[in-house]
Amino acid sequence: MAWSRLWAARAASYMRISVPSRGFSSVVKTLKYAESHEWAKVDGNLATIGITDHAQDHLGDVVYVELPDVGVAVTQGNSFGAVESVKATSDINSPVSGKVIEVNEELNSSPGLVNASPFEKGWVVKVEMNGKDDELNKLMDSDEYSKFCEEEDAKH
């Protein structure tokens, strides 16, 4: 859509011109990121999943988190739960495929943890991945994700 602005943003960043920013979301270097703004922390075949600082900032105050049941299967790119903020429910999509082995029950009583601590206390589920290595290659690293967020924010 606004590709000319996108081009301008890329040109500016290539020329290392500092661009008026819309605010600065934090990104954690060791995580993998999906285009739908979820993060995955991979440890062996276990992945902890949550939503990013950029996502929580764009959502507003989270008042409710719909968690999946333990044991439910998830597939990469598909929805497994939702968050509600400002009268909007937004799906949470899984960055990896596997089976849910733990959910963050604390979010039932303290949904605001998603805003306050999106990469740590606000984690949503833990998934036992079902062994497709190339799935992780489809995710972005922290630098790619930061650029992705900048380009998205430049659209408006």
Next chain:
Amino acid sequence: MWDPTISQSRLDFDCKFVMNQYTALGNLAWLKMLRKVFSFHQISLVVLVGMRVQRCLEVWKMGIINYLDALKLQEKLVSARKVHKIPDTLLSLQHPPTYTLGKRRTDHNLLISQSDLERIGAELHYTQRGGDITFHGPHQAILYPIISLRDIGLGARYYVEKLELTMIELASLYGVKACAGQTGETGVWVGERKIGAIGIRISYAVTSHGLAFNIDPDLNYFKHIVPCGITDKEVTSLRRETNVVLPAEEVIQEQLILCFARLFGYTSVSWKEGTPLVTSEGKFDEV
């Protein structure tokens, strides 16, 4: 093409859009930064190209539609929009008397029984949208935008703010000073009285459900619920809040649509009547 019969509101909208094109890149500071590096001609090319980027909105004026039918239609439109088979689409309609609940299923805010609901001729539906319990009925203008937030880089918060502004702007056309709610009270208020409600679902960055603006619905229906879960606050309507003689509802609904289109930066609006038919290949007109 010369059209002396063009309506005032359409004329106003079109002219504001042309003006907005010049600031469509949003940000003079941007252009100044780039001008330090690129020549005037290069910048002009970027501006010209930017101006030509079209954002189209397809509006369907649907009349009074049963809630479940509208819900099923929205699901099909969301799936089609997600894979770019259709452009951003806006459904403009009204519902027969209907109570709806959001994802959190706050049915403790429904104050009447199922049998009483039937007796007053109302339906009840559970939905996946955000927000609490609300009422929809005749003379309440509803907009269901099915748009891709990813294409415009918006998140839920700014999307909802723009929906609030849409209703605030419409109210101002009739001299009514409305404002957005406090934190946790999303919606549009005139003082302590609620005139517009919002409840959204966002799936794969595509929106469904939307906003409901009270033109002149029967406010007695709201007595059977705790509207939006907020006690001690009244519900109101445009009819109640303004001394201006209201034009036909269709005019007010069209103004609401134009406010939406302008606030969301659409460069063109196409108007259709009836119910869109969504097939696996694309979308066709159907009256």
